[in-house]
Each structure stands twice: as C-alpha cells, then as structure tokens.
Amino acid sequence: MVEHRPGLTFLTHAILLAGVAIIAFPLYLTLVASTQTAEQITQAIPMSMLPGTNALETYKIALFGGQSAAGSEITGSAPMMLVSLITALIIPLGKITMSMLSAFAIVYFRFPFRNLVFWMIFVTLMLPVEVRIGPTYEVVASLGMLNTYAGLSIPLIASATATFLFRQFFLTVPDELVEAARIDGAGPMRFFKDVLLPLSSTSIAALFVIQFIYGWNQYLWPLLMTTSEDMYPVVMGIKRLIGGDSYTEWNVVMATAILAMLPPALVVMLMQKWFVKGLVDTEK
C-alpha cells in the first residue's frame, strides 16, 4: 500500500467480502438444501435458508441409493464417484507420461520428420473435444470402446498443451547436465529417469492438479459415450436426477452436487500452489 487511507482500506475489505459472499452464496444454499427434506424445500416459498435436520438421511440416499421419503427410487452416487475418480486419474497420468516421453524425443533427439511430428502434435491444440464430438464418437464406437474407461479417457488424453509445457521446460535445462550424464556413461533413458524426471516434479504436480479437475468435470463426452449406468461419472448422475418427468428431489440433487464438487474443490484449495502454477503454465 502506497499511502494510508483508512476509508479506502475499509471499502476494499467491504468489496472483497461482498465478492466472497456472492461467490459462496450458491454453495451455502446447496449445503442448506442438502440438510432438509424434499418437502421442506418445495413447500416453503421461498425455501428456508437455515439448515434442516435431515442431512444424514439425505447423504445416505445420495451416496448409496434406495427408496427416498417421497417414494422414488434413487441410484446411489458412490459407484459413479468411483468412475469419476478412475477417469480423473487416468487422464492426468496418461497425459503426463505420454507428453513427457514425446517432448523428450522432440527436444533431445534429431530424427527424420521431427518437425512434421511437432506440427502434428501442435495442431491438436486447436481441436477441443467439443468441436469434434460427432466424428470422434464414431471412431470410438467403431473401435468398440463405448462404455469403457479407455473410451472415457483416451480421446481426452491427446492434447498438445502438456507436450508443449514439457518441451518448453526441457529447453531450459542446461546442456551441461546432458554432457555430464554422457561422460558418466548414462544412456538417454537413464538421463530421463535420473535427471529430467526429478527436475520436472513441480511441472508434473501442477499439470496433475489441472488435469484432475478437467477429467473429473467432463460432461459432454461421457454423455455421448456411456449408455450403461455403471459407467456414468457423478457429474452426469446429478443431471439425471433433475431430468425426467418424476418429482425432483432437490435435497438429494444438492447432496450429490456437494459430493461431486468436493474432490476437485479440495484439490484446488489444498494444492493451491500447484493449481495456480498449473493454470499459468498451461496457458503460457
């Protein structure tokens, strides 16, 4: 702060608090709704803004399914959480492994068509899955990968951002390290494992956080890809609870929403340092 202005400082905190409150309001309401019963929510106009006493019951049904108080059959979200978790782990792990290897090849070797390879990877930067859903769906279907973890994750793994990140990083690694490794008689894979991998650990952590969130929050692709209920990610499960003609049990919907938000939100808050680095790095 350049000068002392108590009034301005007060205003600053007031604006920030208002911002925090507005951002958090939907979350508060979701939490409150998940502790009430479906009748309490729909019959009070507007719904009560104070926590109810039905939390245990609601979360039990949201997680493990069963007959709700209003009489509808609810599919539990615990299996869906597992699907989300597996996909959200495959995507970052696959992406990091694959792109580190190809960035290593591009930076540390000279081979024919190296530039062509580089450009082929570069172009994929421009094609998010949303713009090619139809044809990618057909490819995945013809490979028999519908309703599989491979189908859910692999088409999302292939993107250039991670490859570029590692390429940029490898280019900054001093040449002396390669020379020293060679003098000591280390081959390329030994160099990769013992020198590059430890040096890249912060980039790996940062990418992991970003890609975990990306994988967990996928919606459009699983929507097309999965037809069997045991392969639905939890994000899709929520949407299915409010669709259809049946009575929407908002308390269960909101409890499921909390469950679906929890893992990625925890990752963002607890690994904030990596998260920020990952965001800034991947967008250059």
Next chain:
Amino acid sequence: MEKRVRFKSSWLPWLLIAPQMAIVLVFFFWPAAQALRQSVMSQDPFGNNSEFVGLENFERLFADASYLESFKTTAFFSVLVAVCGLSIALLLAVMANRVLRGAGVYKTLLIWPYAVAPVVAGVLWLFMFASPMGVIAYWLRMLGLDWNHLLNSRHAMALIVVAAVWKQISYNFLFFLAGLQSIPKSLIEAAAIDGASPWRRFWTIVFPLLSPTTFFLLVINVVYSFFDTFGIVDATTKGGPGKETSILVYKVYYDGFKAMDMAGSAAQSVVLMCIVIALTVIQFRFVEKKVQY
C-alpha cells in the same frame, strides 16, 4: 531454440513418440478427416448410403435461419460473459492486491468455483432461480419481476450468463492478480508522490500495463463461452425457450445426436474448427507480442 547436445539413436525417438502419435492419429486426425468428409457428403440417418454433394451442406447450413440465429446467440452470450466476468474479476483482483491482511484467505475463497463442473454450476443456479422455491426467483418476484426462464428468453439468457460468469470469475481473478503483482511498485509510488489519486493511478498506469493480460483473458473467455458452457446450457435451459439459448456447441450436439442429422452436424463441426483455429492464431500472435514486451 534448439539443444546443442543431443543423444543419438535411430529407433528410440520413434518409440518415445509412438504413444502420443498413435492417439493423435486415431482420435484427432481420423475424426477431423471424417468431419471434413461427412461435411461434403449427404448421408441417410442409418449411414447406409452417402454421396458427394460438394458444399451443399454448408450452403444449407448458412441458409438456415436457426443456425444464423445460434451464431448470434453465441456471440451475444460470449460478449456478456466476457465483459461481466472480466470486470468483476478485475475489481476483485485490484482489491485483493491492495489488502495487506487476509489476502491469502480472500484468494482461497474466491478461486474454488474453478473446481466446479459447468453442469454442476448450472444445477446450482437453476436451483436458485427455479419456481417456486428458488430463493432468487422469489426475491425477484418481491421486487416485481415475474421470473420465468422457461418462457422468457431474456431470463433464460440471464440465467446461463450468471452461471457461466460465476464459474469463470476465479480464473480471470487469478490471472489479473498475477498481472497486478508483476507491475513494479516503484511506478505506483512515483505517481503517488506526484499526487495522483488511486483512481487516477489505476486508469493511467495499472490498467494500460494490464492490457496484455486483459487481451489474453478476453480470448480465453470467448473460447470458454463458446466451448465449455455446454453443461451449463444443458442443465438449465436445454437451449430453450424455443432455440433462444441454443449456443453453437449445443446445436452441434442436438442436431447430431438428437435430430440425427450427421451431415449437418459435421458441417457445423467444421465451422467450429475454423473458429477455434482463428482464436488460437489470435492467441498465439498475442503470446509472441508478450514475449517482446
């Protein structure tokens, strides 16, 4: 930039790039080629017969009033999301950059919506605006505004904009904050010594120095509202009422997978690819500039 020292091997580099190349070829180039091929073919819904029709699908597309309408909707939506999202985030970032105490806490409490899936964000906001128990819908009725996003297209648009902005503020905020922190303190102090008020310092020093960040975020926000908001639209309005909030990505999905018009959907995919490529080129030209700066 090139490495001076390299390893020598005739087969190892191929082995190293093989996984990525395999995925890129199968899941990018093959589908992209398919999209291009389908966009110039006419096909029955069962995929049995197809014939070459040239640019007919594109002509049909651009003659289709609902497609042009969807273009307008998307443009309007992305301008609203970008302008609202950027200005709110900038205000919060400037404030967070000013405080001495509690900056870390504010930051943590402002960035978490990034972790929320678009479709979940859609559900949360739908809940607050839904009749009859929706809290905000109720407040609006108290104020004399009869909220109904199922019938009123303006209300529907407002709903998806609010949900999209709410989710994107965290991202914009982080980048603005990083941009603000990279501005040298000495510039601000010099201006303060010369007697410039905080308001004036912001508009004559801080804001111009932030312009690379702002421009970058503008592109990112447009990309976000074009492609990442499918879940929000699907959860809240489903493109309705009528087709009033049917943004381009929603239309590709709807025409291809609900209406089973594969050729039309493929042509739309090709148009979308062109938009993404244009946006990427803009972004990269900007990145080059930033390097010089």
